[in-house]
Amino acid sequence: MAALEIEHVEKILRGGQAVLRDVSCSARDGELLVVVGPSGCGKSTLLRLVAGLESVTRGVIRIGERTVNELPPQQRDVAMVFQNHALYPHMTVYENLAFGLRVRGTPRARLDQRVRLVAAQLGIEAMLKRFPRELSGGQRQRTALGRAMLRNPSVFLLDEPLSSLDAPLRAELRRELAALHRSLGATMVYVTHDQSEALSLGQRMVVLAGGRVQQIDTPAHVFQRPANRFVAGFVGWPPMNFLTADSFDDVARVPAGQGALEYGVRPECFSARPGGGDDLQLTGRIERIESQGSEWDLELTHRLGRVLARLRPERTLEVGEQIRLWVARGHLHAFDLTSGARVELKP
Amino acid sequence: MSLRTRTLRAGTYLGLTGLAGVTLFPLLWVTSIALMRAPEAAAGTPPLWPHHPTLVNVINIISRQHLGRYFFNSIVVATATMALSVLVAGSAGYALARVEFRGRRVVSWLVMLGVLIPNQALVLPLFEMFRTVHLVNHYAALVLPAAANPVGIVLVQAYMRGIPVEILDAARIDGASEWRIYRSIVVPLMAPMLAAVGVLVFVVSWNDFMWPMIAMQQEGMQTLPVALAAIDREHYQDIGLMAAGATMTMLPMVVVFLASQRYYLRSVIAGSLTD
Numbered sequence: 228m229a230a231l232e233i234e235h236v237e238k239i240l241r242g243g244q245a246v247l248r249d250v251s252c253s254a255r256d257g258e259l260l261v262v263v264g265p266s267g268c269g270k271s272t273l274l275r276l277v278a279g280l281e282s283v284t285r286g287v288i289r290i291g292e293r294t295v296n297e298l299p300p301q302q303r304d305v306a307m308v309f310q311n312h313a314l315y316p317h318m319t320v321y322e323n324l325a326f327g328l329r330v331r332g333t334p335r336a337r338l339d340q341r342v343r344l345v346a347a348q349l350g351i352e353a354m355l356k357r358f359p360r361e362l363s364g365g366q367r368q369r370t371a372l373g374r375a376m377l378r379n380p381s382v383f384l385l386d387e388p389l390s391s392l393d394a395p396l397r398a399e400l401r402r403e404l405a406a407l408h409r410s411l412g413a414t415m416v417y418v419t420h421d422q423s424e425a426l427s428l429g430q431r432m433v434v435l436a437g438g439r440v441q442q443i444d445t446p447a448h449v450f451q452r453p454a455n456r457f458v459a460g461f462v463g464w465p466p467m468n469f470l471t472a473d474s475f476d477d478v479a480r481v482p483a484g485q486g487a488l489e490y491g492v493r494p495e496c497f498s499a500r501p502g503g504g505d506d507l508q509l510t511g512r513i514e515r516i517e518s519q520g521s522e523w524d525l526e527l528t529h530r531l532g533r534v535l536a537r538l539r540p541e542r543t544l545e546v547g548e549q550i551r552l553w554v555a556r557g558h559l560h561a562f563d564l565t566s567g568a569r570v571e572l573k574p
Numbered sequence: 575m576s577l578r579t580r581t582l583r584a585g586t587y588l589g590l591t592g593l594a595g596v597t598l599f600p601l602l603w604v605t606s607i608a609l610m611r612a613p614e615a616a617a618g619t620p621p622l623w624p625h626h627p628t629l630v631n632v633i634n635i636i637s638r639q640h641l642g643r644y645f646f647n648s649i650v651v652a653t654a655t656m657a658l659s660v661l662v663a664g665s666a667g668y669a670l671a672r673v674e675f676r677g678r679r680v681v682s683w684l685v686m687l688g689v690l691i692p693n694q695a696l697v698l699p700l701f702e703m704f705r706t707v708h709l710v711n712h713y714a715a716l717v718l719p720a721a722a723n724p725v726g727i728v729l730v731q732a733y734m735r736g737i738p739v740e741i742l743d744a745a746r747i748d749g750a751s752e753w754r755i756y757r758s759i760v761v762p763l764m765a766p767m768l769a770a771v772g773v774l775v776f777v778v779s780w781n782d783f784m785w786p787m788i789a790m791q792q793e794g795m796q797t798l799p800v801a802l803a804a805i806d807r808e809h810y811q812d813i814g815l816m817a818a819g820a821t822m823t824m825l826p827m828v829v830v831f832l833a834s835q836r837y838y839l840r841s842v843i844a845g846s847l848t849d
């Protein structure tokens with residue numbers, strides 16, 4: 228096990244396209260670091276750089292005490308689970324798992340023991356003689372994971388390992404993965420484009436967009452204090468509403484800051500009843516009602532646009548009805564209108 | 575199955591059976607003529623079936639025309655060509671598809687260009703080359719040019735491009751050296767295509783006529799088709815003998831095809847197997 232440090236890494240493709248720009252982040256020894264961002268933001272590229280499958284244009288990558296920039300993948304002591312599994316199609320599950328140890332000349336008896344142990348841990352003992360094409364998506368996933376585990380590397384790199392699975396299986400494997408991380412005590416970098424996965428899994432998360440780091444913090448902090456408008460809109464579901472001061476009924480009560488601001492309110496932060504005295508009010512007409520089980524998603528049009536509110540109303544609501552909603556000041560996020568950076572409001 | 579698909583399927587089978595018949599008929603007829611006695615075979619249109627099957631033509635062509643010798647030459651040349659070109663196509667095709675090196679694009683283009691050049695255009699320069707190095711009338715004269723087979727390289731290159739890079743990357747991360755990756759991952763994955771290239775090269779080499787005729791002028795060094803042409807010129811009235819020669823030339827092809835069809839077919843449908 229070892230810490231991973233990525234410092235000012237830049238990746239510019241031969242065509243001149245910048246895929247990663249000045250990316251710095253680190254995973255502490257034994258930490259599960261989640262990298263999250265929309266499709267095409269450079270997540271896979273970042274992992275490939277760490278693994279040594281591609282070379283950085285600028286910057287430094289360190290694993291433990293070693294600077295690995297110049298080392299080939301064979302010597303970096305990382306394991307990677309690829310977005311598309313990349314199992315060896317002509318080898319059985321057993322051989323897929325064993326390949327890394329075989330290459331390193333592990334004695335046969337020990338190899339066999341390790342392979343069977345990991346297979347048992349992942350619940351694929353019965354699959355050892357099968358070929359990848361004879362496995363279900365979940366079994367392939369486990370095999371890919373097992374291949375990485377067998378190596379017992381300094382750093383695990385997981386590239387959207389669960390993206391090809393259906394929701395229940397994904398949730399199950401996610402829990403198993405978290406448990407696995409605890410039991411191995413391994414340093415892991417987990418890449419996903421699914422913000423809810425990032426929130427539920429990581430000890431810390433890196434939000435990446437357009438090849439730049441937007442924020443690095445614990446899931447709770449990222450959710451509560453998003454560093455900019457992008458993070459605010461990307462993390463959390465349903466996504467945050469963005470409003471101007473004029474959207475509210477009483478503009479004068481909306482806290483102001485320096486320069487023009489944009490305000491963010493999460494759908495679940497609206498309430499159908501006034502709370503404290505300094506709550507902000509917003510009036511709108513119900514356009515659409517959607518049940519989420521115990522809660523209701525309301526789409527409202529207000530003076531300047533639309534908002535989505537998730538409520539637990541006490542009476543039945545009708546489409547077309549005017550409704551008044553309240554937001555506690557503390558639930559208001561503010562962003563600079565031009566730069567998008569977070570602006571702290573005075574309480 | 576709906577009536578529509580059933581009719582379609584029946585039509586397909588009918589069409590394919592017809593095609594197979596058209597292809598096989600001359601082959602079977604020649605074989606049948608090879609088993610006929612002289613008067614029967616020499617008829618204006620020989621019958622479809624020998625009335626008194628005999629091996630006399632086969633025995634004659636082997637014993638009197640030294641066909642065994644030419645057969646041996648052809649086998650040696652075709653086998654060596656096949657082995658060498660599978661080796662070359664396998665490594666060059668892989669390198670051009672998946673190994674980064676300077677000038678890769680230029681080399682790729684040159685190989686592509688090689689596919690377009692007709693063999694006939696190469697005969698003269700090749701002959702000059704082999705004469706300067708004193709390899710005319712050696713097996714090498716037939717094997718070496720065919721081994722650098724651009725079609726094989728292009729086929730392997732295209733096939734290799736269809737295999738996800740991540741599989742090779744996974745092996746790198748697993749700690750395998752480039753040679754180990756080539757041996758344990760690349761070659762097994764390419765195997766169906768290598769088999770297809772091998773069969774293709776074997777057949778082309780076996781049937782090749784022009785270059786072997788020019789490069790192998792010494793008596794006893796000719797390959798089967800060249801020797802057969804000489805026999806035909808000499809014994810053009812002996813239809814049975816010629817048919818026996820033709821049958822003997824065909825036979826190994828049939829064996830090669832039947833033996834390799836499993837791999838051959840696999841490479842044709844391989845696109846649907848790699849996901």
Ligand SMILES: Nc1ncnc2c1ncn2[C@@H]1O[C@H](COP(=O)(O)OP(=O)(O)OP(=O)(O)O)[C@@H](O)[C@H]1O
Nearest residue numbers: 240246264265266267268269270271272273310420
């Ligand atoms: N080999 C390449 N050639 C050209 N462009 C590339 C290459 N590899 C990556 N890119 C570009 O780099 C950017 C980042 O790609 P990357 O695969 O890292 O994204 P990602 O965040 O993993 O996306 P996804 O969530 O869809 O997997 C993309 O815009 C992509 O077009």
Ligand SMILES: [Mg+2]
Nearest residue numbers: 270271272310
């Ligand atoms: Mg990706």
